[in-house]
Amino acid sequence: MTTTPRIAIIIGSTRDARFGAKPAQWILDKAAARGDWDVELVDLKDFDLPLFNEVASNAWAPSEDSRAVAWQKKMDEFDGYIFVTPEYNRSITGALKNALDQAYTEWNRKAFGIVSYGSVGGTRAAEHLRTIGIELQMASTRSAVHVGGSDFFAVHPLGGQNKELTDIEGSIGPSAQAMLDELNWWTRATMTARTDVQAKAA
Numbered sequence: 001m002t003t004t005p006r007i008a009i010i011i012g013s014t015r016d017a018r019f020g021a022k023p024a025q026w027i028l029d030k031a032a033a034r035g036d037w038d039v040e041l042v043d044l045k046d047f048d049l050p051l052f053n054e055v056a057s058n059a060w061a062p063s064e065d066s067r068a069v070a071w072q073k074k075m076d077e078f079d080g081y082i083f084v085t086p087e088y089n090r091s092i093t094g095a096l097k098n099a100l101d102q103a104y105t106e107w108n109r110k111a112f113g114i115v116s117y118g119s120v121g122g123t124r125a126a127e128h129l130r131t132i133g134i135e136l137q138m139a140s141t142r143s144a145v146h147v148g149g150s151d152f153f154a155v156h157p158l159g160g161q162n163k164e165l166t167d168i169e170g171s172i173g174p175s176a177q178a179m180l181d182e183l184n185w186w187t188r189a190t191m192t193a194r195t196d197v198q199a200k201a202a
Helices: 021-033 066-076 094-101 123-135 149-155 165-201
Strands: 006-011 038-043 080-086 111-117 145-147
Touching: 006 021, 021 038, 021 080, 021 111, 021 145, 021 165, 080 123, 080 165, 094 123, 111 123, 111 165, 145 149, 145 165, 149 165
Parallel strands: 006 038, 006 080, 080 111, 111 145
Antiparallel strands: none
């Protein structure tokens, strides 16, 4: 196992009119600027995942759909994740929930952070995502980035201002830094723990 954490930034919306690519690129730039991670942008649109239709989670039986298997293999490449998600009706998107359901063992004992957005900052989606993460045996950072209120409408096309996320850096920059620092700690801790388990099993 490499000692350099591999972090996936996952765009959690697949709509043609989605906003998610914008905050995803913003947090990607920040994560890459650390210089101590290998960071990759992962777009759910690139995987054509079917709705979950396996006999069981891959914790219990190997998945049969080749698209699900490809997704699992991709997620297995990473040591930690940053989920970028809007809030849809007080939760994450159906596409993101389906992607989470399509794997299990690949998520286990890894850490994740969250960038969420919406009129109330995607806070309810983030909290739902954390409870899903617990069931997947993941560790969530305490800090998260919430783009909401006037900041959200300043950067979202619906607000008509066409500002960039760098224009609201004063509001969301500190929380991004805190989230990234916490994700670094938890990712390295879980990497060490997984290596110890593997060594004892060898």
